[in-house]
Amino acid sequence: MLQCLASAAVQAEVRYFQARIHEPYIELHTGPGRGFPVFHVVDRGELVEVIKRRTDWFMLRTAKGKEGWARRSAMALTLTPAGEKTAFAEANFGDFSRRRWEAGVMAGDFEGADIITAYGGYMVTRNLSVELQMSQAFGNFSDALSASINLLAQPFPEWRVSPFFLLGTGAIYTDPKVTLVNEEDRTEQITNVGVGLRVYLTRRFIFRAEYQNHVILQDTDDNQEIDEWKAGFAFFF
Amino acid sequence: MESRICIFLLRSVCVVALPALLGGCSWLRTSEDEPVYTEAEPVIKPNIERRTITEADIDSEDFEVGAYIGVLSIEDFGSNVVYGVRGDYHITEDFFVELAAGTSEAGDTSYETLSGGAQILSDDDRDFTYYNISVGINILPGESFIANKYAFNSGLYLIGGVGDTEFANDSHFTVNLGVGYRFLLNDWVSLRVDFKDYIFDSDLLGNDKRTHNLEGTAGLSIFF
Numbered sequence: 109m110l111q112c113l114a115s116a117a118v119q120a121e122v123r124y125f126q127a128r129i130h131e132p133y134i135e136l137h138t139g140p141g142r143g144f145p146v147f148h149v150v151d152r153g154e155l156v157e158v159i160k161r162r163t164d165w166f167m168l169r170t171a172k173g174k175e176g177w178a179r180r181s182a183m184a185l186t187l188t189p190a191g192e193k194t195a196f197a198e199a200n201f202g203d204f205s206r207r208r209w210e211a212g213v214m215a216g217d218f219e220g221a222d223i224i225t226a227y228g229g230y231m232v233t234r235n236l237s238v239e240l241q242m243s244q245a246f247g248n249f250s251d252a253l254s255a256s257i258n259l260l261a262q263p264f265p266e267w268r269v270s271p272f273f274l275l276g277t278g279a280i281y282t283d284p285k286v287t288l289v290n291e292e293d294r295t296e297q298i299t300n301v302g303v304g305l306r307v308y309l310t311r312r313f314i315f316r317a318e319y320q321n322h323v324i325l326q327d328t329d330d331n332q333e334i335d336e337w338k339a340g341f342a343f344f345f
Numbered sequence: 346m347e348s349r350i351c352i353f354l355l356r357s358v359c360v361v362a363l364p365a366l367l368g369g370c371s372w373l374r375t376s377e378d379e380p381v382y383t384e385a386e387p388v389i390k391p392n393i394e395r396r397t398i399t400e401a402d403i404d405s406e407d408f409e410v411g412a413y414i415g416v417l418s419i420e421d422f423g424s425n426v427v428y429g430v431r432g433d434y435h436i437t438e439d440f441f442v443e444l445a446a447g448t449s450e451a452g453d454t455s456y457e458t459l460s461g462g463a464q465i466l467s468d469d470d471r472d473f474t475y476y477n478i479s480v481g482i483n484i485l486p487g488e489s490f491i492a493n494k495y496a497f498n499s500g501l502y503l504i505g506g507v508g509d510t511e512f513a514n515d516s517h518f519t520v521n522l523g524v525g526y527r528f529l530l531n532d533w534v535s536l537r538v539d540f541k542d543y544i545f546d547s548d549l550l551g552n553d554k555r556t557h558n559l560e561g562t563a564g565l566s567i568f569f
Contacts (some may be wrong), residue, residue: 124403125402125403138488138496138498139486139488139498139529140438141438141439141483141486141500142438143485143486143487143500144486144487144488144498145487145488158403159404160403160404160405160406160532161403161404161405161406161407162405162406162407162435162438162568163407163435163436163437163438164437164438165438166403167532213442213478213480213506213507215507222518224478224507224508224509224518226478244509244516246509246516246517246518251515251516283516285515311436311437312436312437313436313440341480343434343436343442
């Protein structure tokens with residue numbers, strides 16, 4: 109029983125990643141940002157514990173118990189205690205073409221109405237990704253909510269300005285403004301075909317612009333065609 | 346004959362028991378995968394405890410969630426209490442994205458107050474709820490000092506985005522712009538003060554007009 113408790117206590121004790129500083133020195137800031145003042149310097153050869161990480165900054169604890177934040181790029185030469193190289197490098201264009209997850213926000217025009225879109229996507233391969241888009245459109249005569257799932261193909265993942273093609277389907281809920289027209293709310297199926305561009309900006313940022321042509325499959329009369337243009341920002345991780 | 350048996354027993358004791366005694370328990374434990382000594386095997390094995398923690402195990406705290414409360418001035422409809430929740434993702438030290446949702450209730454317009462009984466909106470239509478997606482830029486980071494002993498990290502940020510406002514039984518495309526102050530009590534708890542303007546077009550009082558709805562809030566959030 110006692111042994112059990114003792115082993116549980118050992119397991120509960122937090123162990124941190126240890127690193128040996130190989131740069132001439134590393135500056136410790138009071139906070140995770142270049143604007144926070146430097147209050148301590150760690151010399152080459154010192155062993156530090158990496159407590160946590162926020163964006164591109166690591167919180168380090170020195171052997172003397174000083175805690176401060178060091179920039180990821182400043183630790184590019186840092187070694188593990190066994191002398192192996194660590195991978196504390198900054199997110200770059202290489203990470204962009206190898207990204208797995210992408211999320212972003214776009215705004216634009218949906219056949220005359222304002223539209224905002226939030227989306228998240230997963231790269232299945234370097235060329236293909238699956239995305240979920242949620243949009244809300246604000247028109248003069250009706251508002252609409254839509255959710256769709258799209259398949260994106262990017263033929264040139266290694267390009268900084270990378271075009272893509274999009275194909276998908278979803279549902280759109282239309283809510284006509286009661287004061288203007290006496291129509292009922294309705295939910296219909298929508299199909300999406302589109303083209304767009306991703307532009308790698310810096311760090312984890314992507315600029316994205318796209319055009320989509322929608323066909324709303326209506327129950328009653330002819331199908332409705334809608335042009336949508338939008339642009340926005342995304343980040344990847 | 347007896348002596349032969351004796352010798353046999355002694356030998357078997359030697360073969361079975363002695364190595365076990367000499368080698369101790371460790372010999373018994375490793376008996377399953379008995380080491381095969383080759384020429385490459387180092388004579389001295391360094392007694393290093395292998396750490397299994399890798400860079401991927403470093404706890405990353407890029408998310409921030411919190412709640413806030415304050416005052417929202419709805420154009421033409423007075424000022425009222427507003428409260429909401431928000432979640433942030435810190436992309437870099439400079440930029441973060443925020444998803445926020447809040448709710449308030451509109452008061453009476455001056456016309457309704459002066460006229461006595463006239464009501465422009467029903468009680469249900471007075472609910473004012475919004476959500477928005479915004480991007481924030483951290484500016485002026487630094488330390489704030491309290492007395493001569495305590496120093497706290499703090500910083501201003503500019504924030505702006507788009508979203509939806511549900512008011513008077515209608516959806517309004519809304520642009521928000523604001524400024525905020527983040528005061529970190531420690532590495533993972535922050536106090537935030539925000540001032541924001543929610544801008545949307547409304548035709549509620551007859552003709553179309555652009556309304557500015559100013560909000561001031563204070564909130565608490567945690568990083569994880």
